Amino acid sequence: GAGVSQSPSNKVTEKGKDVELRCDPISGHTALYWYRQSLGQGLEFLIYFQGNSAPDKSGLPSDRFSAERTGGSVSTLTIQRTQQEDSAVYLCASSSRDRVGGELFFGEGSRLTVL
Amino acid sequence: GIQVEQSPPDLILQEGANSTLRCNFSDSVNNLQWFHQNPWGQLINLFYIPSGTKQNGRLSATTVATERYSLLYISSSQTTDSGVYFCAVRGLEAGNTGKLIFGQGTTLQVKP
Numbered sequence: 001g002a003g004v005s006q007s008p009s010n011k012v013t014e015k016g017k018d019v020e021l022r023c024d025p026i027s028g029h030t031a032l033y034w035y036r037q038s039l040g041q042g043l044e045f046l047i048y049f050q051g052n053s054a055p056d057k058s059g060l061p062s063d064r065f066s067a068e069r070t071g072g073s074v075s076t077l078t079i080q081r082t083q084q085e086d087s088a089v090y091l092c093a094s095s096s097r098d099r100v101g102g103e104l105f106f107g108e109g110s111r112l113t114v115l
Numbered sequence: 116g117i118q119v120e121q122s123p124p125d126l127i128l129q130e131g132a133n134s135t136l137r138c139n140f141s142d143s144v145n146n147l148q149w150f151h152q153n154p155w156g157q158l159i160n161l162f163y164i165p166s167g168t169k170q171n172g173r174l175s176a177t178t179v180a181t182e183r184y185s186l187l188y189i190s191s192s193q194t195t196d197s198g199v200y201f202c203a204v205r206g207l208e209a210g211n212t213g214k215l216i217f218g219q220g221t222t223l224q225v226k227p
Contacts, residue, residue, distance in 0.1 A: 031213060033215070035217075037156075041219075042217045043201070043217040045214045045216070048214050056214060095213075103146070103148060103163040104146075104203075104215055106158040109156060109157075
């Protein structure tokens, strides 16, 4: 696609429910990143994919968070047993290069509200 | 890991004024980007500038990699320039897998 696409744009859920957030990167981009932005805060790194593998999962805050990427394209971030502190905007980015440099482009984000 | 500091944290300008935003980083980098986050939350790419100087209209940026800082210049500011400006870097340190580390941002308000 022309840009990074994320869905849903907004999600309201009840505490304890599971949620899935989807990211469709720019066509041909091999590197994919998930970040989280809490209200009024900066961006917090969650996980990085190169192809379908995730060499860096260091930012995932707990084992309730997981992510996968299939076909070197679409990625899904899953949050199990959601808590109120999970409320944030989840942003996905993609890049045509990884460790050697390359510009990241972000999607518009998925705003998650946990009641 | 690499540290990123932005200054000032907040800035209020009158329309038409010029400003300079600064980003300091603690280690060598192979990527530095400036973003503008608009009031709707969207991150807009301004510059990809690991070194050197670039200009785009009223905005320009300079990165001095050897001294570990970057500057974003906004000239003749407009109300639409309001929002949060983020600097983000990718460090060259061993073990870095390529993630961008973000500063805490500079919140700019341009008054008419």
